[in-house]
Amino acid sequence: MTVTAWTFVLVGLSFALYIGVAVWSRAHSTSEFYVAGTGVSPLANGMATAADWMSAASFISMAGIISFSGYDGSVYLMGWTGGYVLLALLLAPYLRKFGAYTVPDFVGDRYYSQTARIVAVVCAIFVSFTYVSGQMRGVGIVFSRFLQVDINTGIVIGMGIVFFYAVLGGMKGITYTQVAQYCVLIFAYLVPAIFLSILITGNPIPQLGFGGVDQETGTFLLDRLNGLNAELGFTAYTSGVKSTIDVFFITAALMVGTAGLPHVIIRFYTVPRVKDARISVGWALVFIALLYTAAPAVAVFARANLLNTVSEQPYAEMPEWFSTWEDTGLITFDDRNGDGIIQYVGPEAQTATGVPIENELTIDRDIMVLANPEIANLPNWVIGLVAAGGLAAALSTAAGLLLVISAAVSHDLLKRAFKPDITERGELIAARVAAGFAVVVAGALGIRNFGFVAEVVAFAFGLAAASFFPAIIMGIFSKRMNREGAILGMITGITFTAGYIVYFKFINPAANTAENWWFGVSPEGIGAVGMLLNFAVAITVARFTPAPPPEIGRMVERIRVPKGAGEAHEISG
Amino acid sequence: MAHNPDRPAVSSENYWRRNLTYVGILLVIWFGISYGAGILFVEPLNRIRLPGTGFPLGFWFAQQGSIYVFVVLIFVYVYLMNRLDREFGVSEEDE
Numbered sequence: 047m048t049v050t051a052w053t054f055v056l057v058g059l060s061f062a063l064y065i066g067v068a069v070w071s072r073a074h075s076t077s078e079f080y081v082a083g084t085g086v087s088p089l090a091n092g093m094a095t096a097a098d099w100m101s102a103a104s105f106i107s108m109a110g111i112i113s114f115s116g117y118d119g120s121v122y123l124m125g126w127t128g129g130y131v132l133l134a135l136l137l138a139p140y141l142r143k144f145g146a147y148t149v150p151d152f153v154g155d156r157y158y159s160q161t162a163r164i165v166a167v168v169c170a171i172f173v174s175f176t177y178v179s180g181q182m183r184g185v186g187i188v189f190s191r192f193l194q195v196d197i198n199t200g201i202v203i204g205m206g207i208v209f210f211y212a213v214l215g216g217m218k219g220i221t222y223t224q225v226a227q228y229c230v231l232i233f234a235y236l237v238p239a240i241f242l243s244i245l246i247t248g249n250p251i252p253q254l255g256f257g258g259v260d261q262e263t264g265t266f267l268l269d270r271l272n273g274l275n276a277e278l279g280f281t282a283y284t285s286g287v288k289s290t291i292d293v294f295f296i297t298a299a300l301m302v303g304t305a306g307l308p309h310v311i312i313r314f315y316t317v318p319r320v321k322d323a324r325i326s327v328g329w330a331l332v333f334i335a336l337l338y339t340a341a342p343a344v345a346v347f348a349r350a351n352l353l354n355t356v357s358e359q360p361y362a363e364m365p366e367w368f369s370t371w372e373d374t375g376l377i378t379f380d381d382r383n384g385d386g387i388i389q390y391v392g393p394e395a396q397t398a399t400g401v402p403i404e405n406e407l408t409i410d411r412d413i414m415v416l417a418n419p420e421i422a423n424l425p426n427w428v429i430g431l432v433a434a435g436g437l438a439a440a441l442s443t444a445a446g447l448l449l450v451i452s453a454a455v456s457h458d459l460l461k462r463a464f465k466p467d468i469t470e471r472g473e474l475i476a477a478r479v480a481a482g483f484a485v486v487v488a489g490a491l492g493i494r495n496f497g498f499v500a501e502v503v504a505f506a507f508g509l510a511a512a513s514f515f516p517a518i519i520m521g522i523f524s525k526r527m528n529r530e531g532a533i534l535g536m537i538t539g540i541t542f543t544a545g546y547i548v549y550f551k552f553i554n555p556a557a558n559t560a561e562n563w564w565f566g567v568s569p570e571g572i573g574a575v576g577m578l579l580n581f582a583v584a585i586t587v588a589r590f591t592p593a594p595p596p597e598i599g600r601m602v603e604r605i606r607v608p609k610g611a612g613e614a615h616e617i618s619g
Numbered sequence: 620m621a622h623n624p625d626r627p628a629v630s631s632e633n634y635w636r637r638n639l640t641y642v643g644i645l646l647v648i649w650f651g652i653s654y655g656a657g658i659l660f661v662e663p664l665n666r667i668r669l670p671g672t673g674f675p676l677g678f679w680f681a682q683q684g685s686i687y688v689f690v691v692l693i694f695v696y697v698y699l700m701n702r703l704d705r706e707f708g709v710s711e712e713d714e
Contacts, residue, residue: 112682117661117678117681117682119682120657120658120678120681120682123681123682123685123686124653124657124658124681124685124686127685127686127689128649128653128685128689130689130693131645131646131649131689131692131693134693134696134697135642135645135646135693135696136642139700253683254672257669257672257673257674257679258672258673259673266672266673267673268673268674268675268678269673284665284675284678285662285665285678290658290659293658294654294658294659297653297654297657297658298654301653319711320711321697321700321701321704321710321711324693324696324697324700325697327693328690328693328694328697331689331690331693332690335686335687335689335690338686339683339686339687342682342683603631606631606634606635606638607631607634607635607709608704608709608710608711609704609709609710609711
């Protein structure tokens with residue numbers, strides 16, 4: 047069977063599975079729609095969280111970026127896993143104890159203020175739409191390459207599927223669909239990784255294989271790659287070009303952002319008990335780590351294979367995958383010296399006599415994971431599987447984000463702020479209409495192209511880090527933090543971060559170089575600075591404004607204990 | 620039921636303090652492994668190799684080791700807190 051046939055079969059089967067699961071587990075009440083009736087087992091929730099949160103950026107984009115940037119790619123590996131430690135230790139158990147439906151619910155009640163609630167709603171919608179637009183490009187890439195349909199048609203098909211199960215199933219439908227999607231995506235990621243590891247190093251475990259010996263040359267694979275990179279004028283693979291301070295801040299922004307992303311946080315509202323919320327974060331990270339520890343191995347294998355296949359080879363002899371990707375415009379070859387041979391070199395490349403060599407090949411980093419099985423000549427079904435996995439990753443995250451947007455409108459704005467007398471039935475209809483509307487907007491954003499998937503997603507993390515994280519942390523760990531501090535902190539954090547990103551990415555992209563960055567921090571890492579600003583503003587403002595009312599202090603005490611003291615207060619209060 | 624609703628003030632303060640101690644210690648390790656070994660001290664560590672492999676140590680911490688340590692930290696915290704909940708009678712076990 048051809049690659050296209052396999053892709054149609056595997057993508058079709060996986061889509062049928064998601065729809066079947068969605069019909070079986072559709073939501074009947076608002077509680078089921080928002081938090082799956084709080085009846086999800088910690089293990090299933092861990093798996094759903096892993097799929098919810100591992101997006102097209104993790105599946106399609108990340109290993110490619112690491113492959114091209116070596117050590118610098120570590121920011122994504124550490125940043126997108128380290129945040130789970132913060133979630134488990136600082137957030138998830140307390141938010142579960144609080145027992146709300148959404149993040150603005152917590153912010154609004156803890157800071158006894160509709161303004162705080164609405165600021166949180168705006169932040170949630172802003173963060174979620176930024177994130178969704180990154181997913182849609184991933185969906186578009188997969189469809190255009192593997193199903194030979196137009197990118198826009200691909201996005202419309204993808205949105206149709208998400209519409210069906212997010213609108214129908216709510217959180218309950220999404221949770222069980224995400225469990226299925228996790229299984230599809232992890233299988234699709236690990237199968238080619240294991241194949242490649244055996245082919246290149248003879249070791250079936252990719253996590254060990256990339257530290258092993260290259261079977262062809264008998265040297266350590268990483269040493270060989272460092273050698274090749276040096277020869278071609280690239281930086282050594284195991285050291286980076288980013289400054290230490292930038293690596294530090296990007297990692298921090300991604301970690302804190304993970305802990306502040308509303309679609310991740312609400313997953314821990316769905317388990318029955320506080321202790322389930324804690325262990326559920328642990329399971330989520332185990333499932334994520336399976337992919338995240340394999341990704342750097344995939345990156346190394348991809349790099350070695352790519353250099354072997356293209357460097358100094360005649361253009362006319364390139365394999366079929368090369369020209370298919372050229373058709374999508376994601377690989378371009380420009381034979382500058384007209385010798386018909388591909389010079390793929392870094393900025394410092396020169397000949398033995400010191401004449402600089404021009405680079406002739408441009409490869410979009412987002413295609414590496416998808417192209418990898420073809421570059422290594424793996425069987426056709428593996429290639430189809432990778433396409434199905436990429437779609438699973440993108441769709442599961444899109445669904446989680448759409449739910450946040452829909453709940454923000456129907457629950458936080460309608461039910462809690464503007465129309466408290468709305469019936470449960472009315473709220474459920476509003477939630478579904480809002481989800482449908484959000485699908486359409488997300489599709490429209492996807493049709494416009496906002497750049498590399500992982501970078502767009504990194505901005506969403508920065509925005510979450512600068513807005514929600516400090517407000518939630520201080521809401522739990524400080525009884526003194528009041529509404530004035532929290533509101534001004536959130537507004538400062540998100541305005542500063544969004545302003546910095548918009549300036550360097552959209553208004554003045556030419557100035558986006560290390561000399562112009564504040565303290566040498568790139569737009570990707572600025573969320574960590576925004577977070578510090580948020581804390582500083584909040585703490586300063588809170589000092590000079592009245593303390594919160596006493597019942598807030600009792601509420602915080604209740605949140606801090608899984609049971610017991612909290613109930614005693616509830617009875618007496 | 621072990622838990623006594625009349626004495627919460629002092630005991631819940633102790634409970635919270637113990638929790639903060641656990642969180643503090645675990646976060647120090649969290650920071651040391653990722654920002655320390657993986658970022659700030661990556662270059663000196665890269666001069667050492669993980670024995671028997673091609674991994675420079677700092678690079679390994681940044682791309683593998685830190686992730687394994689994160690997983691362990693969460694499960695250690697779960698274990699410590701479940702024990703603490705039982706000790707203070709605030710576990711949800713008997714609900």
